[in-house]
Amino acid sequence: MSEPTPDPRLLAARFPARMRWAAATSSFQIEGARTGDGRGRSIWDTQVDVPGWVKDGSTAEPGPDSYHRYGDDIALLRELGVDRYRFSLSWVRIQPDGTGPAEPRGLDYYDRLIDGLLDAGITPFPTLYHWDHPQQLEDAGGWLTRDMADRFADYTSIVADRFADRVRHWYTINEPVSMSLQGYGLGTLAPARQLLFEALATVHHQLLAHGRAVQALRAAGATEIGIPNNHTLVRPLHPDDGAAVATYDLLHNRVFADPLLTGEYPDLESFGLPPMPVRGDDLAVIAEPLDVYGINFYNPTTVTRATAPGPLPFDIVPTPGVPVTGFGPEWPIDPPALRDLLIDFGSRYGERLPPIVIGENGASFPEPERAARVQDDDRIAYLAEHIGAVADAMDAGVDVREYTVWSLLDNFEWADGFTQRFGLVHVDQRTSERTPKASFDWYRTLIREAHA
Numbered sequence: 001m002s003e004p005t006p007d008p009r010l011l012a013a014r015f016p017a018r019m020r021w022a023a024a025t026s027s028f029q030i031e032g033a034r035t036g037d038g039r040g041r042s043i044w045d046t047q048v049d050v051p052g053w054v055k056d057g058s059t060a061e062p063g064p065d066s067y068h069r070y071g072d073d074i075a076l077l078r079e080l081g082v083d084r085y086r087f088s089l090s091w092v093r094i095q096p097d098g099t100g101p102a103e104p105r106g107l108d109y110y111d112r113l114i115d116g117l118l119d120a121g122i123t124p125f126p127t128l129y130h131w132d133h134p135q136q137l138e139d140a141g142g143w144l145t146r147d148m149a150d151r152f153a154d155y156t157s158i159v160a161d162r163f164a165d166r167v168r169h170w171y172t173i174n175e176p177v178s179m180s181l182q183g184y185g186l187g188t189l190a191p192a193r194q195l196l197f198e199a200l201a202t203v204h205h206q207l208l209a210h211g212r213a214v215q216a217l218r219a220a221g222a223t224e225i226g227i228p229n230n231h232t233l234v235r236p237l238h239p240d241d242g243a244a245v246a247t248y249d250l251l252h253n254r255v256f257a258d259p260l261l262t263g264e265y266p267d268l269e270s271f272g273l274p275p276m277p278v279r280g281d282d283l284a285v286i287a288e289p290l291d292v293y294g295i296n297f298y299n300p301t302t303v304t305r306a307t308a309p310g311p312l313p314f315d316i317v318p319t320p321g322v323p324v325t326g327f328g329p330e331w332p333i334d335p336p337a338l339r340d341l342l343i344d345f346g347s348r349y350g351e352r353l354p355p356i357v358i359g360e361n362g363a364s365f366p367e368p369e370r371a372a373r374v375q376d377d378d379r380i381a382y383l384a385e386h387i388g389a390v391a392d393a394m395d396a397g398v399d400v401r402e403y404t405v406w407s408l409l410d411n412f413e414w415a416d417g418f419t420q421r422f423g424l425v426h427v428d429q430r431t432s433e434r435t436p437k438a439s440f441d442w443y444r445t446l447i448r449e450a451h452a
Contacts, residue, residue, distance in 0.1 A: 040096025
């Protein structure tokens with residue numbers, strides 16, 4: 001890039017000392033070791049075995065191989081200087097079939113990781129679920145069934161019983177919007193079902209599972225609980241696209257945030273959608289008080305009225321006039337959209353909105369496959385501009401407490417396999433060799449200056 005590298009010192013000066021800095025990963029994307037040690041089979045183990053479904057034919061192995069090289073990850077996190085590490089627990093390592101007793105070897109692995117983080121002075125911030133539930137539960141209906149909330153509550157109790165003596169900070173379910181819309185609605189993520197609006201029941205069952213998990217974690221002594229959802233600022237392509245904006249905003253944002261923060265779903269029937277399968281005190285369980293609200297943000301979404309007959313009343317179109325990441329037009333780079341989204345959440349939910357944490361933010365750009373020192377100026381610019389957008393929102397009165405980079409490591413990027421790289425650290429996916437990128441050094445300087 002011809003533009004100078006953004007100065008992390010100037011950016012750090014915009015944040016209060018209480019601001020926390022973190023990096024994130026998820027279990028299936030970095031752990032490898034898909035067989036052995038009692039690990040069960042998840043929906044993603046099934047999906048990567050479908051010929052041609054993953055872009056490069058990869059299977060998430062060996063990748064970073066963090067199951068065996070977690071010590072390397074802790075050393076990198078210590079060098080980076082983060083306050084907290086967001087990682088996810090693999091349900092099938094801990095409870096292989098989704099029912100019954102725990103697998104001791106899976107629990108032992110996370111014991112080692114948690115203890116290593118604490119020894120390094122890094123707060124563990126695990127996510128209970130990052131899209132990798134047991135295939136056996138999916139065969140029984142998965143998130144389409146209410147029983148999944150009970151299974152998730154049992155799994156959470158196992159986790160809390162083992163780790164609550166050392167772990168006080170928890171995320172419950174990562175991006176329920178992605179599981180519902182992409183996993184069950186459109187089929188672009190596992191379990192690759194294409195149910196369109198029939199997938200809406202998965203929203204309710206995930207949120208109910210979240211509420212049940214909050215209850216279990218709170219009973220075990222948790223002091224900070226949140227749920228990180230992927231939210232997007234929805235914009236019209238044309239001035240008369242207001243109905244398309246309202247519908248997409250409902251499906252991507254409000255149907256998840258409203259029940260969590262207000263205890264009520266938006267009026268789905270006024271949009272021609274079926275009501276949620278609410279029973280008894282479901283909404284009270286879903287609205288269990290949160291300590292933080294997680295917002296994962298990557299890009300805004302531009303919509304217009306549907307141009308052809310079909311079940312969706314909108315089309316998602318490229319955002320005009322902005323650059324894009326390695327994913328192309330579907331991932332536009334527009335940092336002010338993050339500022340505007342945070343301000344909108346603050347005004348929409350008011351006092352009902354807990355302090356916000358940015359649970360994920362990052363970008364993928366084309367980079368070499370082999371082990372290499374990468375001068376990733378595009379990523380540095382992306383991070384700097386989005387962190388600046390967070391500062392702008394805070395200046396406008398939004399209470400943001402934490403920023404998290406996705407991702408610490410180059411990882412398995414779901415249907416795109418190893419073709420997309422988000423990491424601050426380059427990983428040779430065949431040898432698992434780790435090489436910090438220029439963005440790693442940039443973020444390390446930002447954190448050091450912010451804590452000075």
